[in-house]
Amino acid sequence: MALMVRLLILLACCVGLIGVAAASEKAFPFAYDQHDYPNGLRLITIPTDFPNVVSVYIVVQTGSRNEVEPGKSGFAHFFEHMMFRGTKTFPTARYEATLKEVGAASNAYTTDDHTAYHTTFSKEDLETVLMMEADRFQNLEYAEDVFRTEALAVLGEYNKNSASPTQKLFEVLRDTAFDRHTYKHTTMGFLRDIEKMPTEFEYSKLFFDRYYRPEYTTLIVCGDVTVERSRALVNKYWGQWKRGSYRADIPAEPAPKGARVNHVKWPTPTLPWVAVAFRGPAYSDTSKESVALNLVSFLGFSESSALYKKLVIDEQRVDVFTAMNPDRTDPYLFIVLARVKKADDVDAVRDEILATLKGFTEKPVSAERLVAAKSHLRYRFALAMDNSEAIAAAVTRFVALRRTPETINNLFALYGQVTPEDVQNIARQYFVEQGRTVVTLGGGGSK
Amino acid sequence: MRTRMLLLSSLLACGLEAAPRLVEMPGQSPLVTLRVVFHTGAASDPAAKPGLAHLTASMLSRGGTKQLSYDQIVETFFPMAVSVSAQVDKEMTTFTAATHVDNLEAFYKVFRAMLLEPGWRPEDLKRLRDDSVNFLRVTLRGNNDEELGKEVLYNAIYQGHPYGRHNAGTVSGLNSITLEDLQRFYRENYTQARAVIGISGGYPETFPARLRKDFGLLAQSKAEPPKRPQPPPIKGIRLEMIEKQTRSVAYSFGFPIDVRRGHADFIPLLVAQSYFGQHRMSGGRLYERMRQVRGLNYGDYAYIEYFPNGMFQLEPNPNLARPQQIFQVWVRPVEPPTAHFALRLAMYELDKLVRDGLNEEQFQRTRSFLTKYVNLLMKTKSAELGYAIDSLYYGIPEFGAYVREGLKKTTLEDVNRAIRKHLRTDNLYIAVIASGCEQLKKSILENSPSPMTYNSPKPEELLKEDKVVEKWKLDIRPEAVRITPVERVFE
DSSP: OOHHHHHHHHHHHHHHHOOOOOTTSOSSOSOOEEEEOTTSOEEEEEEOSSOSEEEEEEEESOSGGGOOSTTOTTHHHHHHHHTTSOOSSSOHHHHHHHHHHTTOEEEEEEOSSOEEEEEEEEGGGHHHHHHHHHHHHHHOOOOHHHHHHHHHHHHHHHHHHTTOHHHHHHHHHHHHHOSSSGGGSOSSOOHHHHHTGGGOHHHHHHHHHHHSSGGGEEEEEEESOOHHHHHHHHHHHHTTOOOOOOOOOOOOOOOOOSOEEEEEEESSOOOOEEEEEEEOOOOOSSSSHHHHHHHHHHHHHSTTSHHHIIIIIISOOEEEEEEEOOOOSSOOEEEEEEEESSGGGHHHHHHHHHHHHHHHHHSOOOHHHHHHHHHHHHHHHHHHOOSHHHHHHHHHHHHHHHSSTHHHHHHHHHHHHOOHHHHHHHHHHHSOGGGEEEEEEEETTOO | OHHHHHHHHHHHHHOTTSSSEEEEEEOSOSEEEEEEEESOOGGGSOTTOTTHHHHHHHHHHHSOBSSOOHHHHHHHHGGGTOOOEEEEOSSOEEEEEEEEGGGHHHHHHHHHHHHHSBOOOHHHHHHHHHHHHHIIIIIITTTOHHHHHHHHHHHHHTTTSTTSSOTTOOHHHHHHOOHHHHHHHHHHHSBGGGEEEEEEESOOTTHHHHHHHHHTTSBOOOOOOOOOOOOOOOOSEEEEEEEOOOSSEEEEEEEEESOOTTSTTHHHHHHHHHHHHOTTOTTSHHIIIIIITTOOSSOEEEESSOOTTTTTOSSOOSOOOOSOEEEEEEEEEEOGGGHHHHHHHHHHHHHHHHHHOOOHHHHHHHHHHHHHHHHHHTOSHHHHHHHHHHHHHHTOSOHHHHHHHHHHHOOHHHHHHHHHHHOOSSSEEEEEEESOHHHHHHHHHTTOOOOOOOSSOOOHHHHHHHHHHTTOOOOOOGGGEEEEEGGGTTO
């Protein structure tokens, strides 16, 4: 490209893209190009003014939610590992060698709803990366012995997490709160299923055939890149990818019928935990339930909340305290989590959490606090996008749900419309006894 | 890039006595990043009060100011979504924050007071001391075998040395700290000469002058860096075993090296480390031989600089600069039946590295990787500021340029010579976190064979290699083994 053209593009980027998140502007401030290919693949290109670096995120809309068959928990995550096991053109050693030569930082992760493969590298290597990634998404090929060995690395991953009680706490919380939906199990999966993964070679091929298809996949190319080049390269390497036809039948969770409790006995000394959860809504950028509960998680339980002040700062009975209303494709859980300093205080802390949640159902929150919480969420999102990789990562979370960054703007517009009365009405709808699950965890000889 | 170099070089020209020093990276971004580093840390803890530097930093970043209680600070920060983080290492204490330029004025008013007018409230001390004790006892000792293993290794290597205790101190040390101790430590260590203030983003032109004036209120002191003794020599291979009820076996092993940024062998050793075990990347030699080919665990890596929280981070934090570093291998948890074999394999690979070095192709590929990868380390403005401040500390040029230029000049012979000179398979510590240490100890001391079995057919060549590895001798004397119950660690 001629120098002058490059300069002009650079200037255009600088002028157009550096404004972030003043209240009247769009929450996602970057101009982006969204392009659909005939095979169902979607490409989102986000040119930024951060120089030299490009980040590619490949988002597949499959995760542990798609593990519908019994005994297959953890398989989406295991399959993510297999995606690094090579093709005819790029056997693992050549794939790794090429990534090394281009100085790329490459990794992947799996969640309930999606699997993301991400690579960050210098802009001159864009074609190499898109070509290699296209190859493994279309031509993955591994032998059974390699498959069996990789299953052991997944067990190793389970092992490295196993010293942490929160992994177990979440495993039991989900298992207790859900009966039918696949959110019943964690992305890591049950240990019993992980241990028999080496025998699932045939199923792994079926999994690839079902979900690693263009209609499930969105490419995000973010950084020092032009729309034209990004579109052309993706067309060249990903255009021939064949569309699939599989649709997973995710079992719907029946309406909750009563409060549930469970307890995890942790074998070694640790501080006790309490998790208070309520069945919550699915992610939405048009209906207020999910955003209202997200606001409650900050209003009621963030560092600036009255209950945090009471339990953590003044009475000092709790040392870790947080709440979350994670964005999920299907209805999931609103969760409050506390690590309690003394085992004797666990019940009292649980009751304080329940009383605070009940408070949201009894009277509207103060308008002033609601404005502060909305402002917090807006700035929090803006502050996270401080480089191309972080922007791509932020977009990925939403693309996994709605396949477009526009959902971010819709979402923040929706936040703007939430009133104190909305929060109260939605709290009344969700913080009900029949949707409640409480799980506690206690250690052997807590100190 | 050019602006930064100019600012850094003018700073260096001013000499280290110009205080407080500023690193400025003006730009157009609406995100303003502040990074304030004090050249003090856990190595300055009094012998009887380990944890003092850590608790002092906590009191600043998570305690009240003279005017505002901590909950008032949190309340003020909430609509801006800002917070202040502190990091304490042996020689550096770092406070970081980022704010949208809309809120810079409101944020800075509080930030300034947090660092310059701390409140020293007893209720903050009680809460933050509890947090530190719980971090050591519960989060690190109880819930994270991998980070525990790494910290146990450092403590073993630096016994009797100012680096010989965890950055957060010990439980007894933390419990002995008074408000007076904290205030004295602050007065003596948070001084103008020890402060370096980094700022980046679209801040007003007048802002740096204001920072200079405000931080000019800090006490005066000499700027000379403290002299640290050499780490004690290690005789033979020593096993530091921690007995803990846990599913799997975690290892970290290593020894001190003379090499740090700025040393003639830093870049050659960086190449060797990257080839052998680039952190959390699948291309390293150890990763390939241990995880990829044999499925022993989730990953295996090597380090020539301190890198805490590696299980949560893909890139290291800056501002962990030290005059002394160690070479370290991190073997992620393995299943107990393969624990002896895994340790042997890691040592066998290290031995191979020391004997054979890299070949031309491995060297070229690793060099090419590092030349580009170094850019990714500084992808955020905060990291860029941090690396610039570290470069001041080490007296080297801007880090990216330092690495790239160094790599250009480095040859395969340089790398292999540096490996032979600085790396070894004897005179080192092995930290082990395991259940049933006695049994593993017996197997290791007796050099009992530890044959591997696999769940799938393996190539003849690998099975042949296993025959060597399963009998790989580790020469460890019984008196070089210590087993400590986990309850006693960090107490």
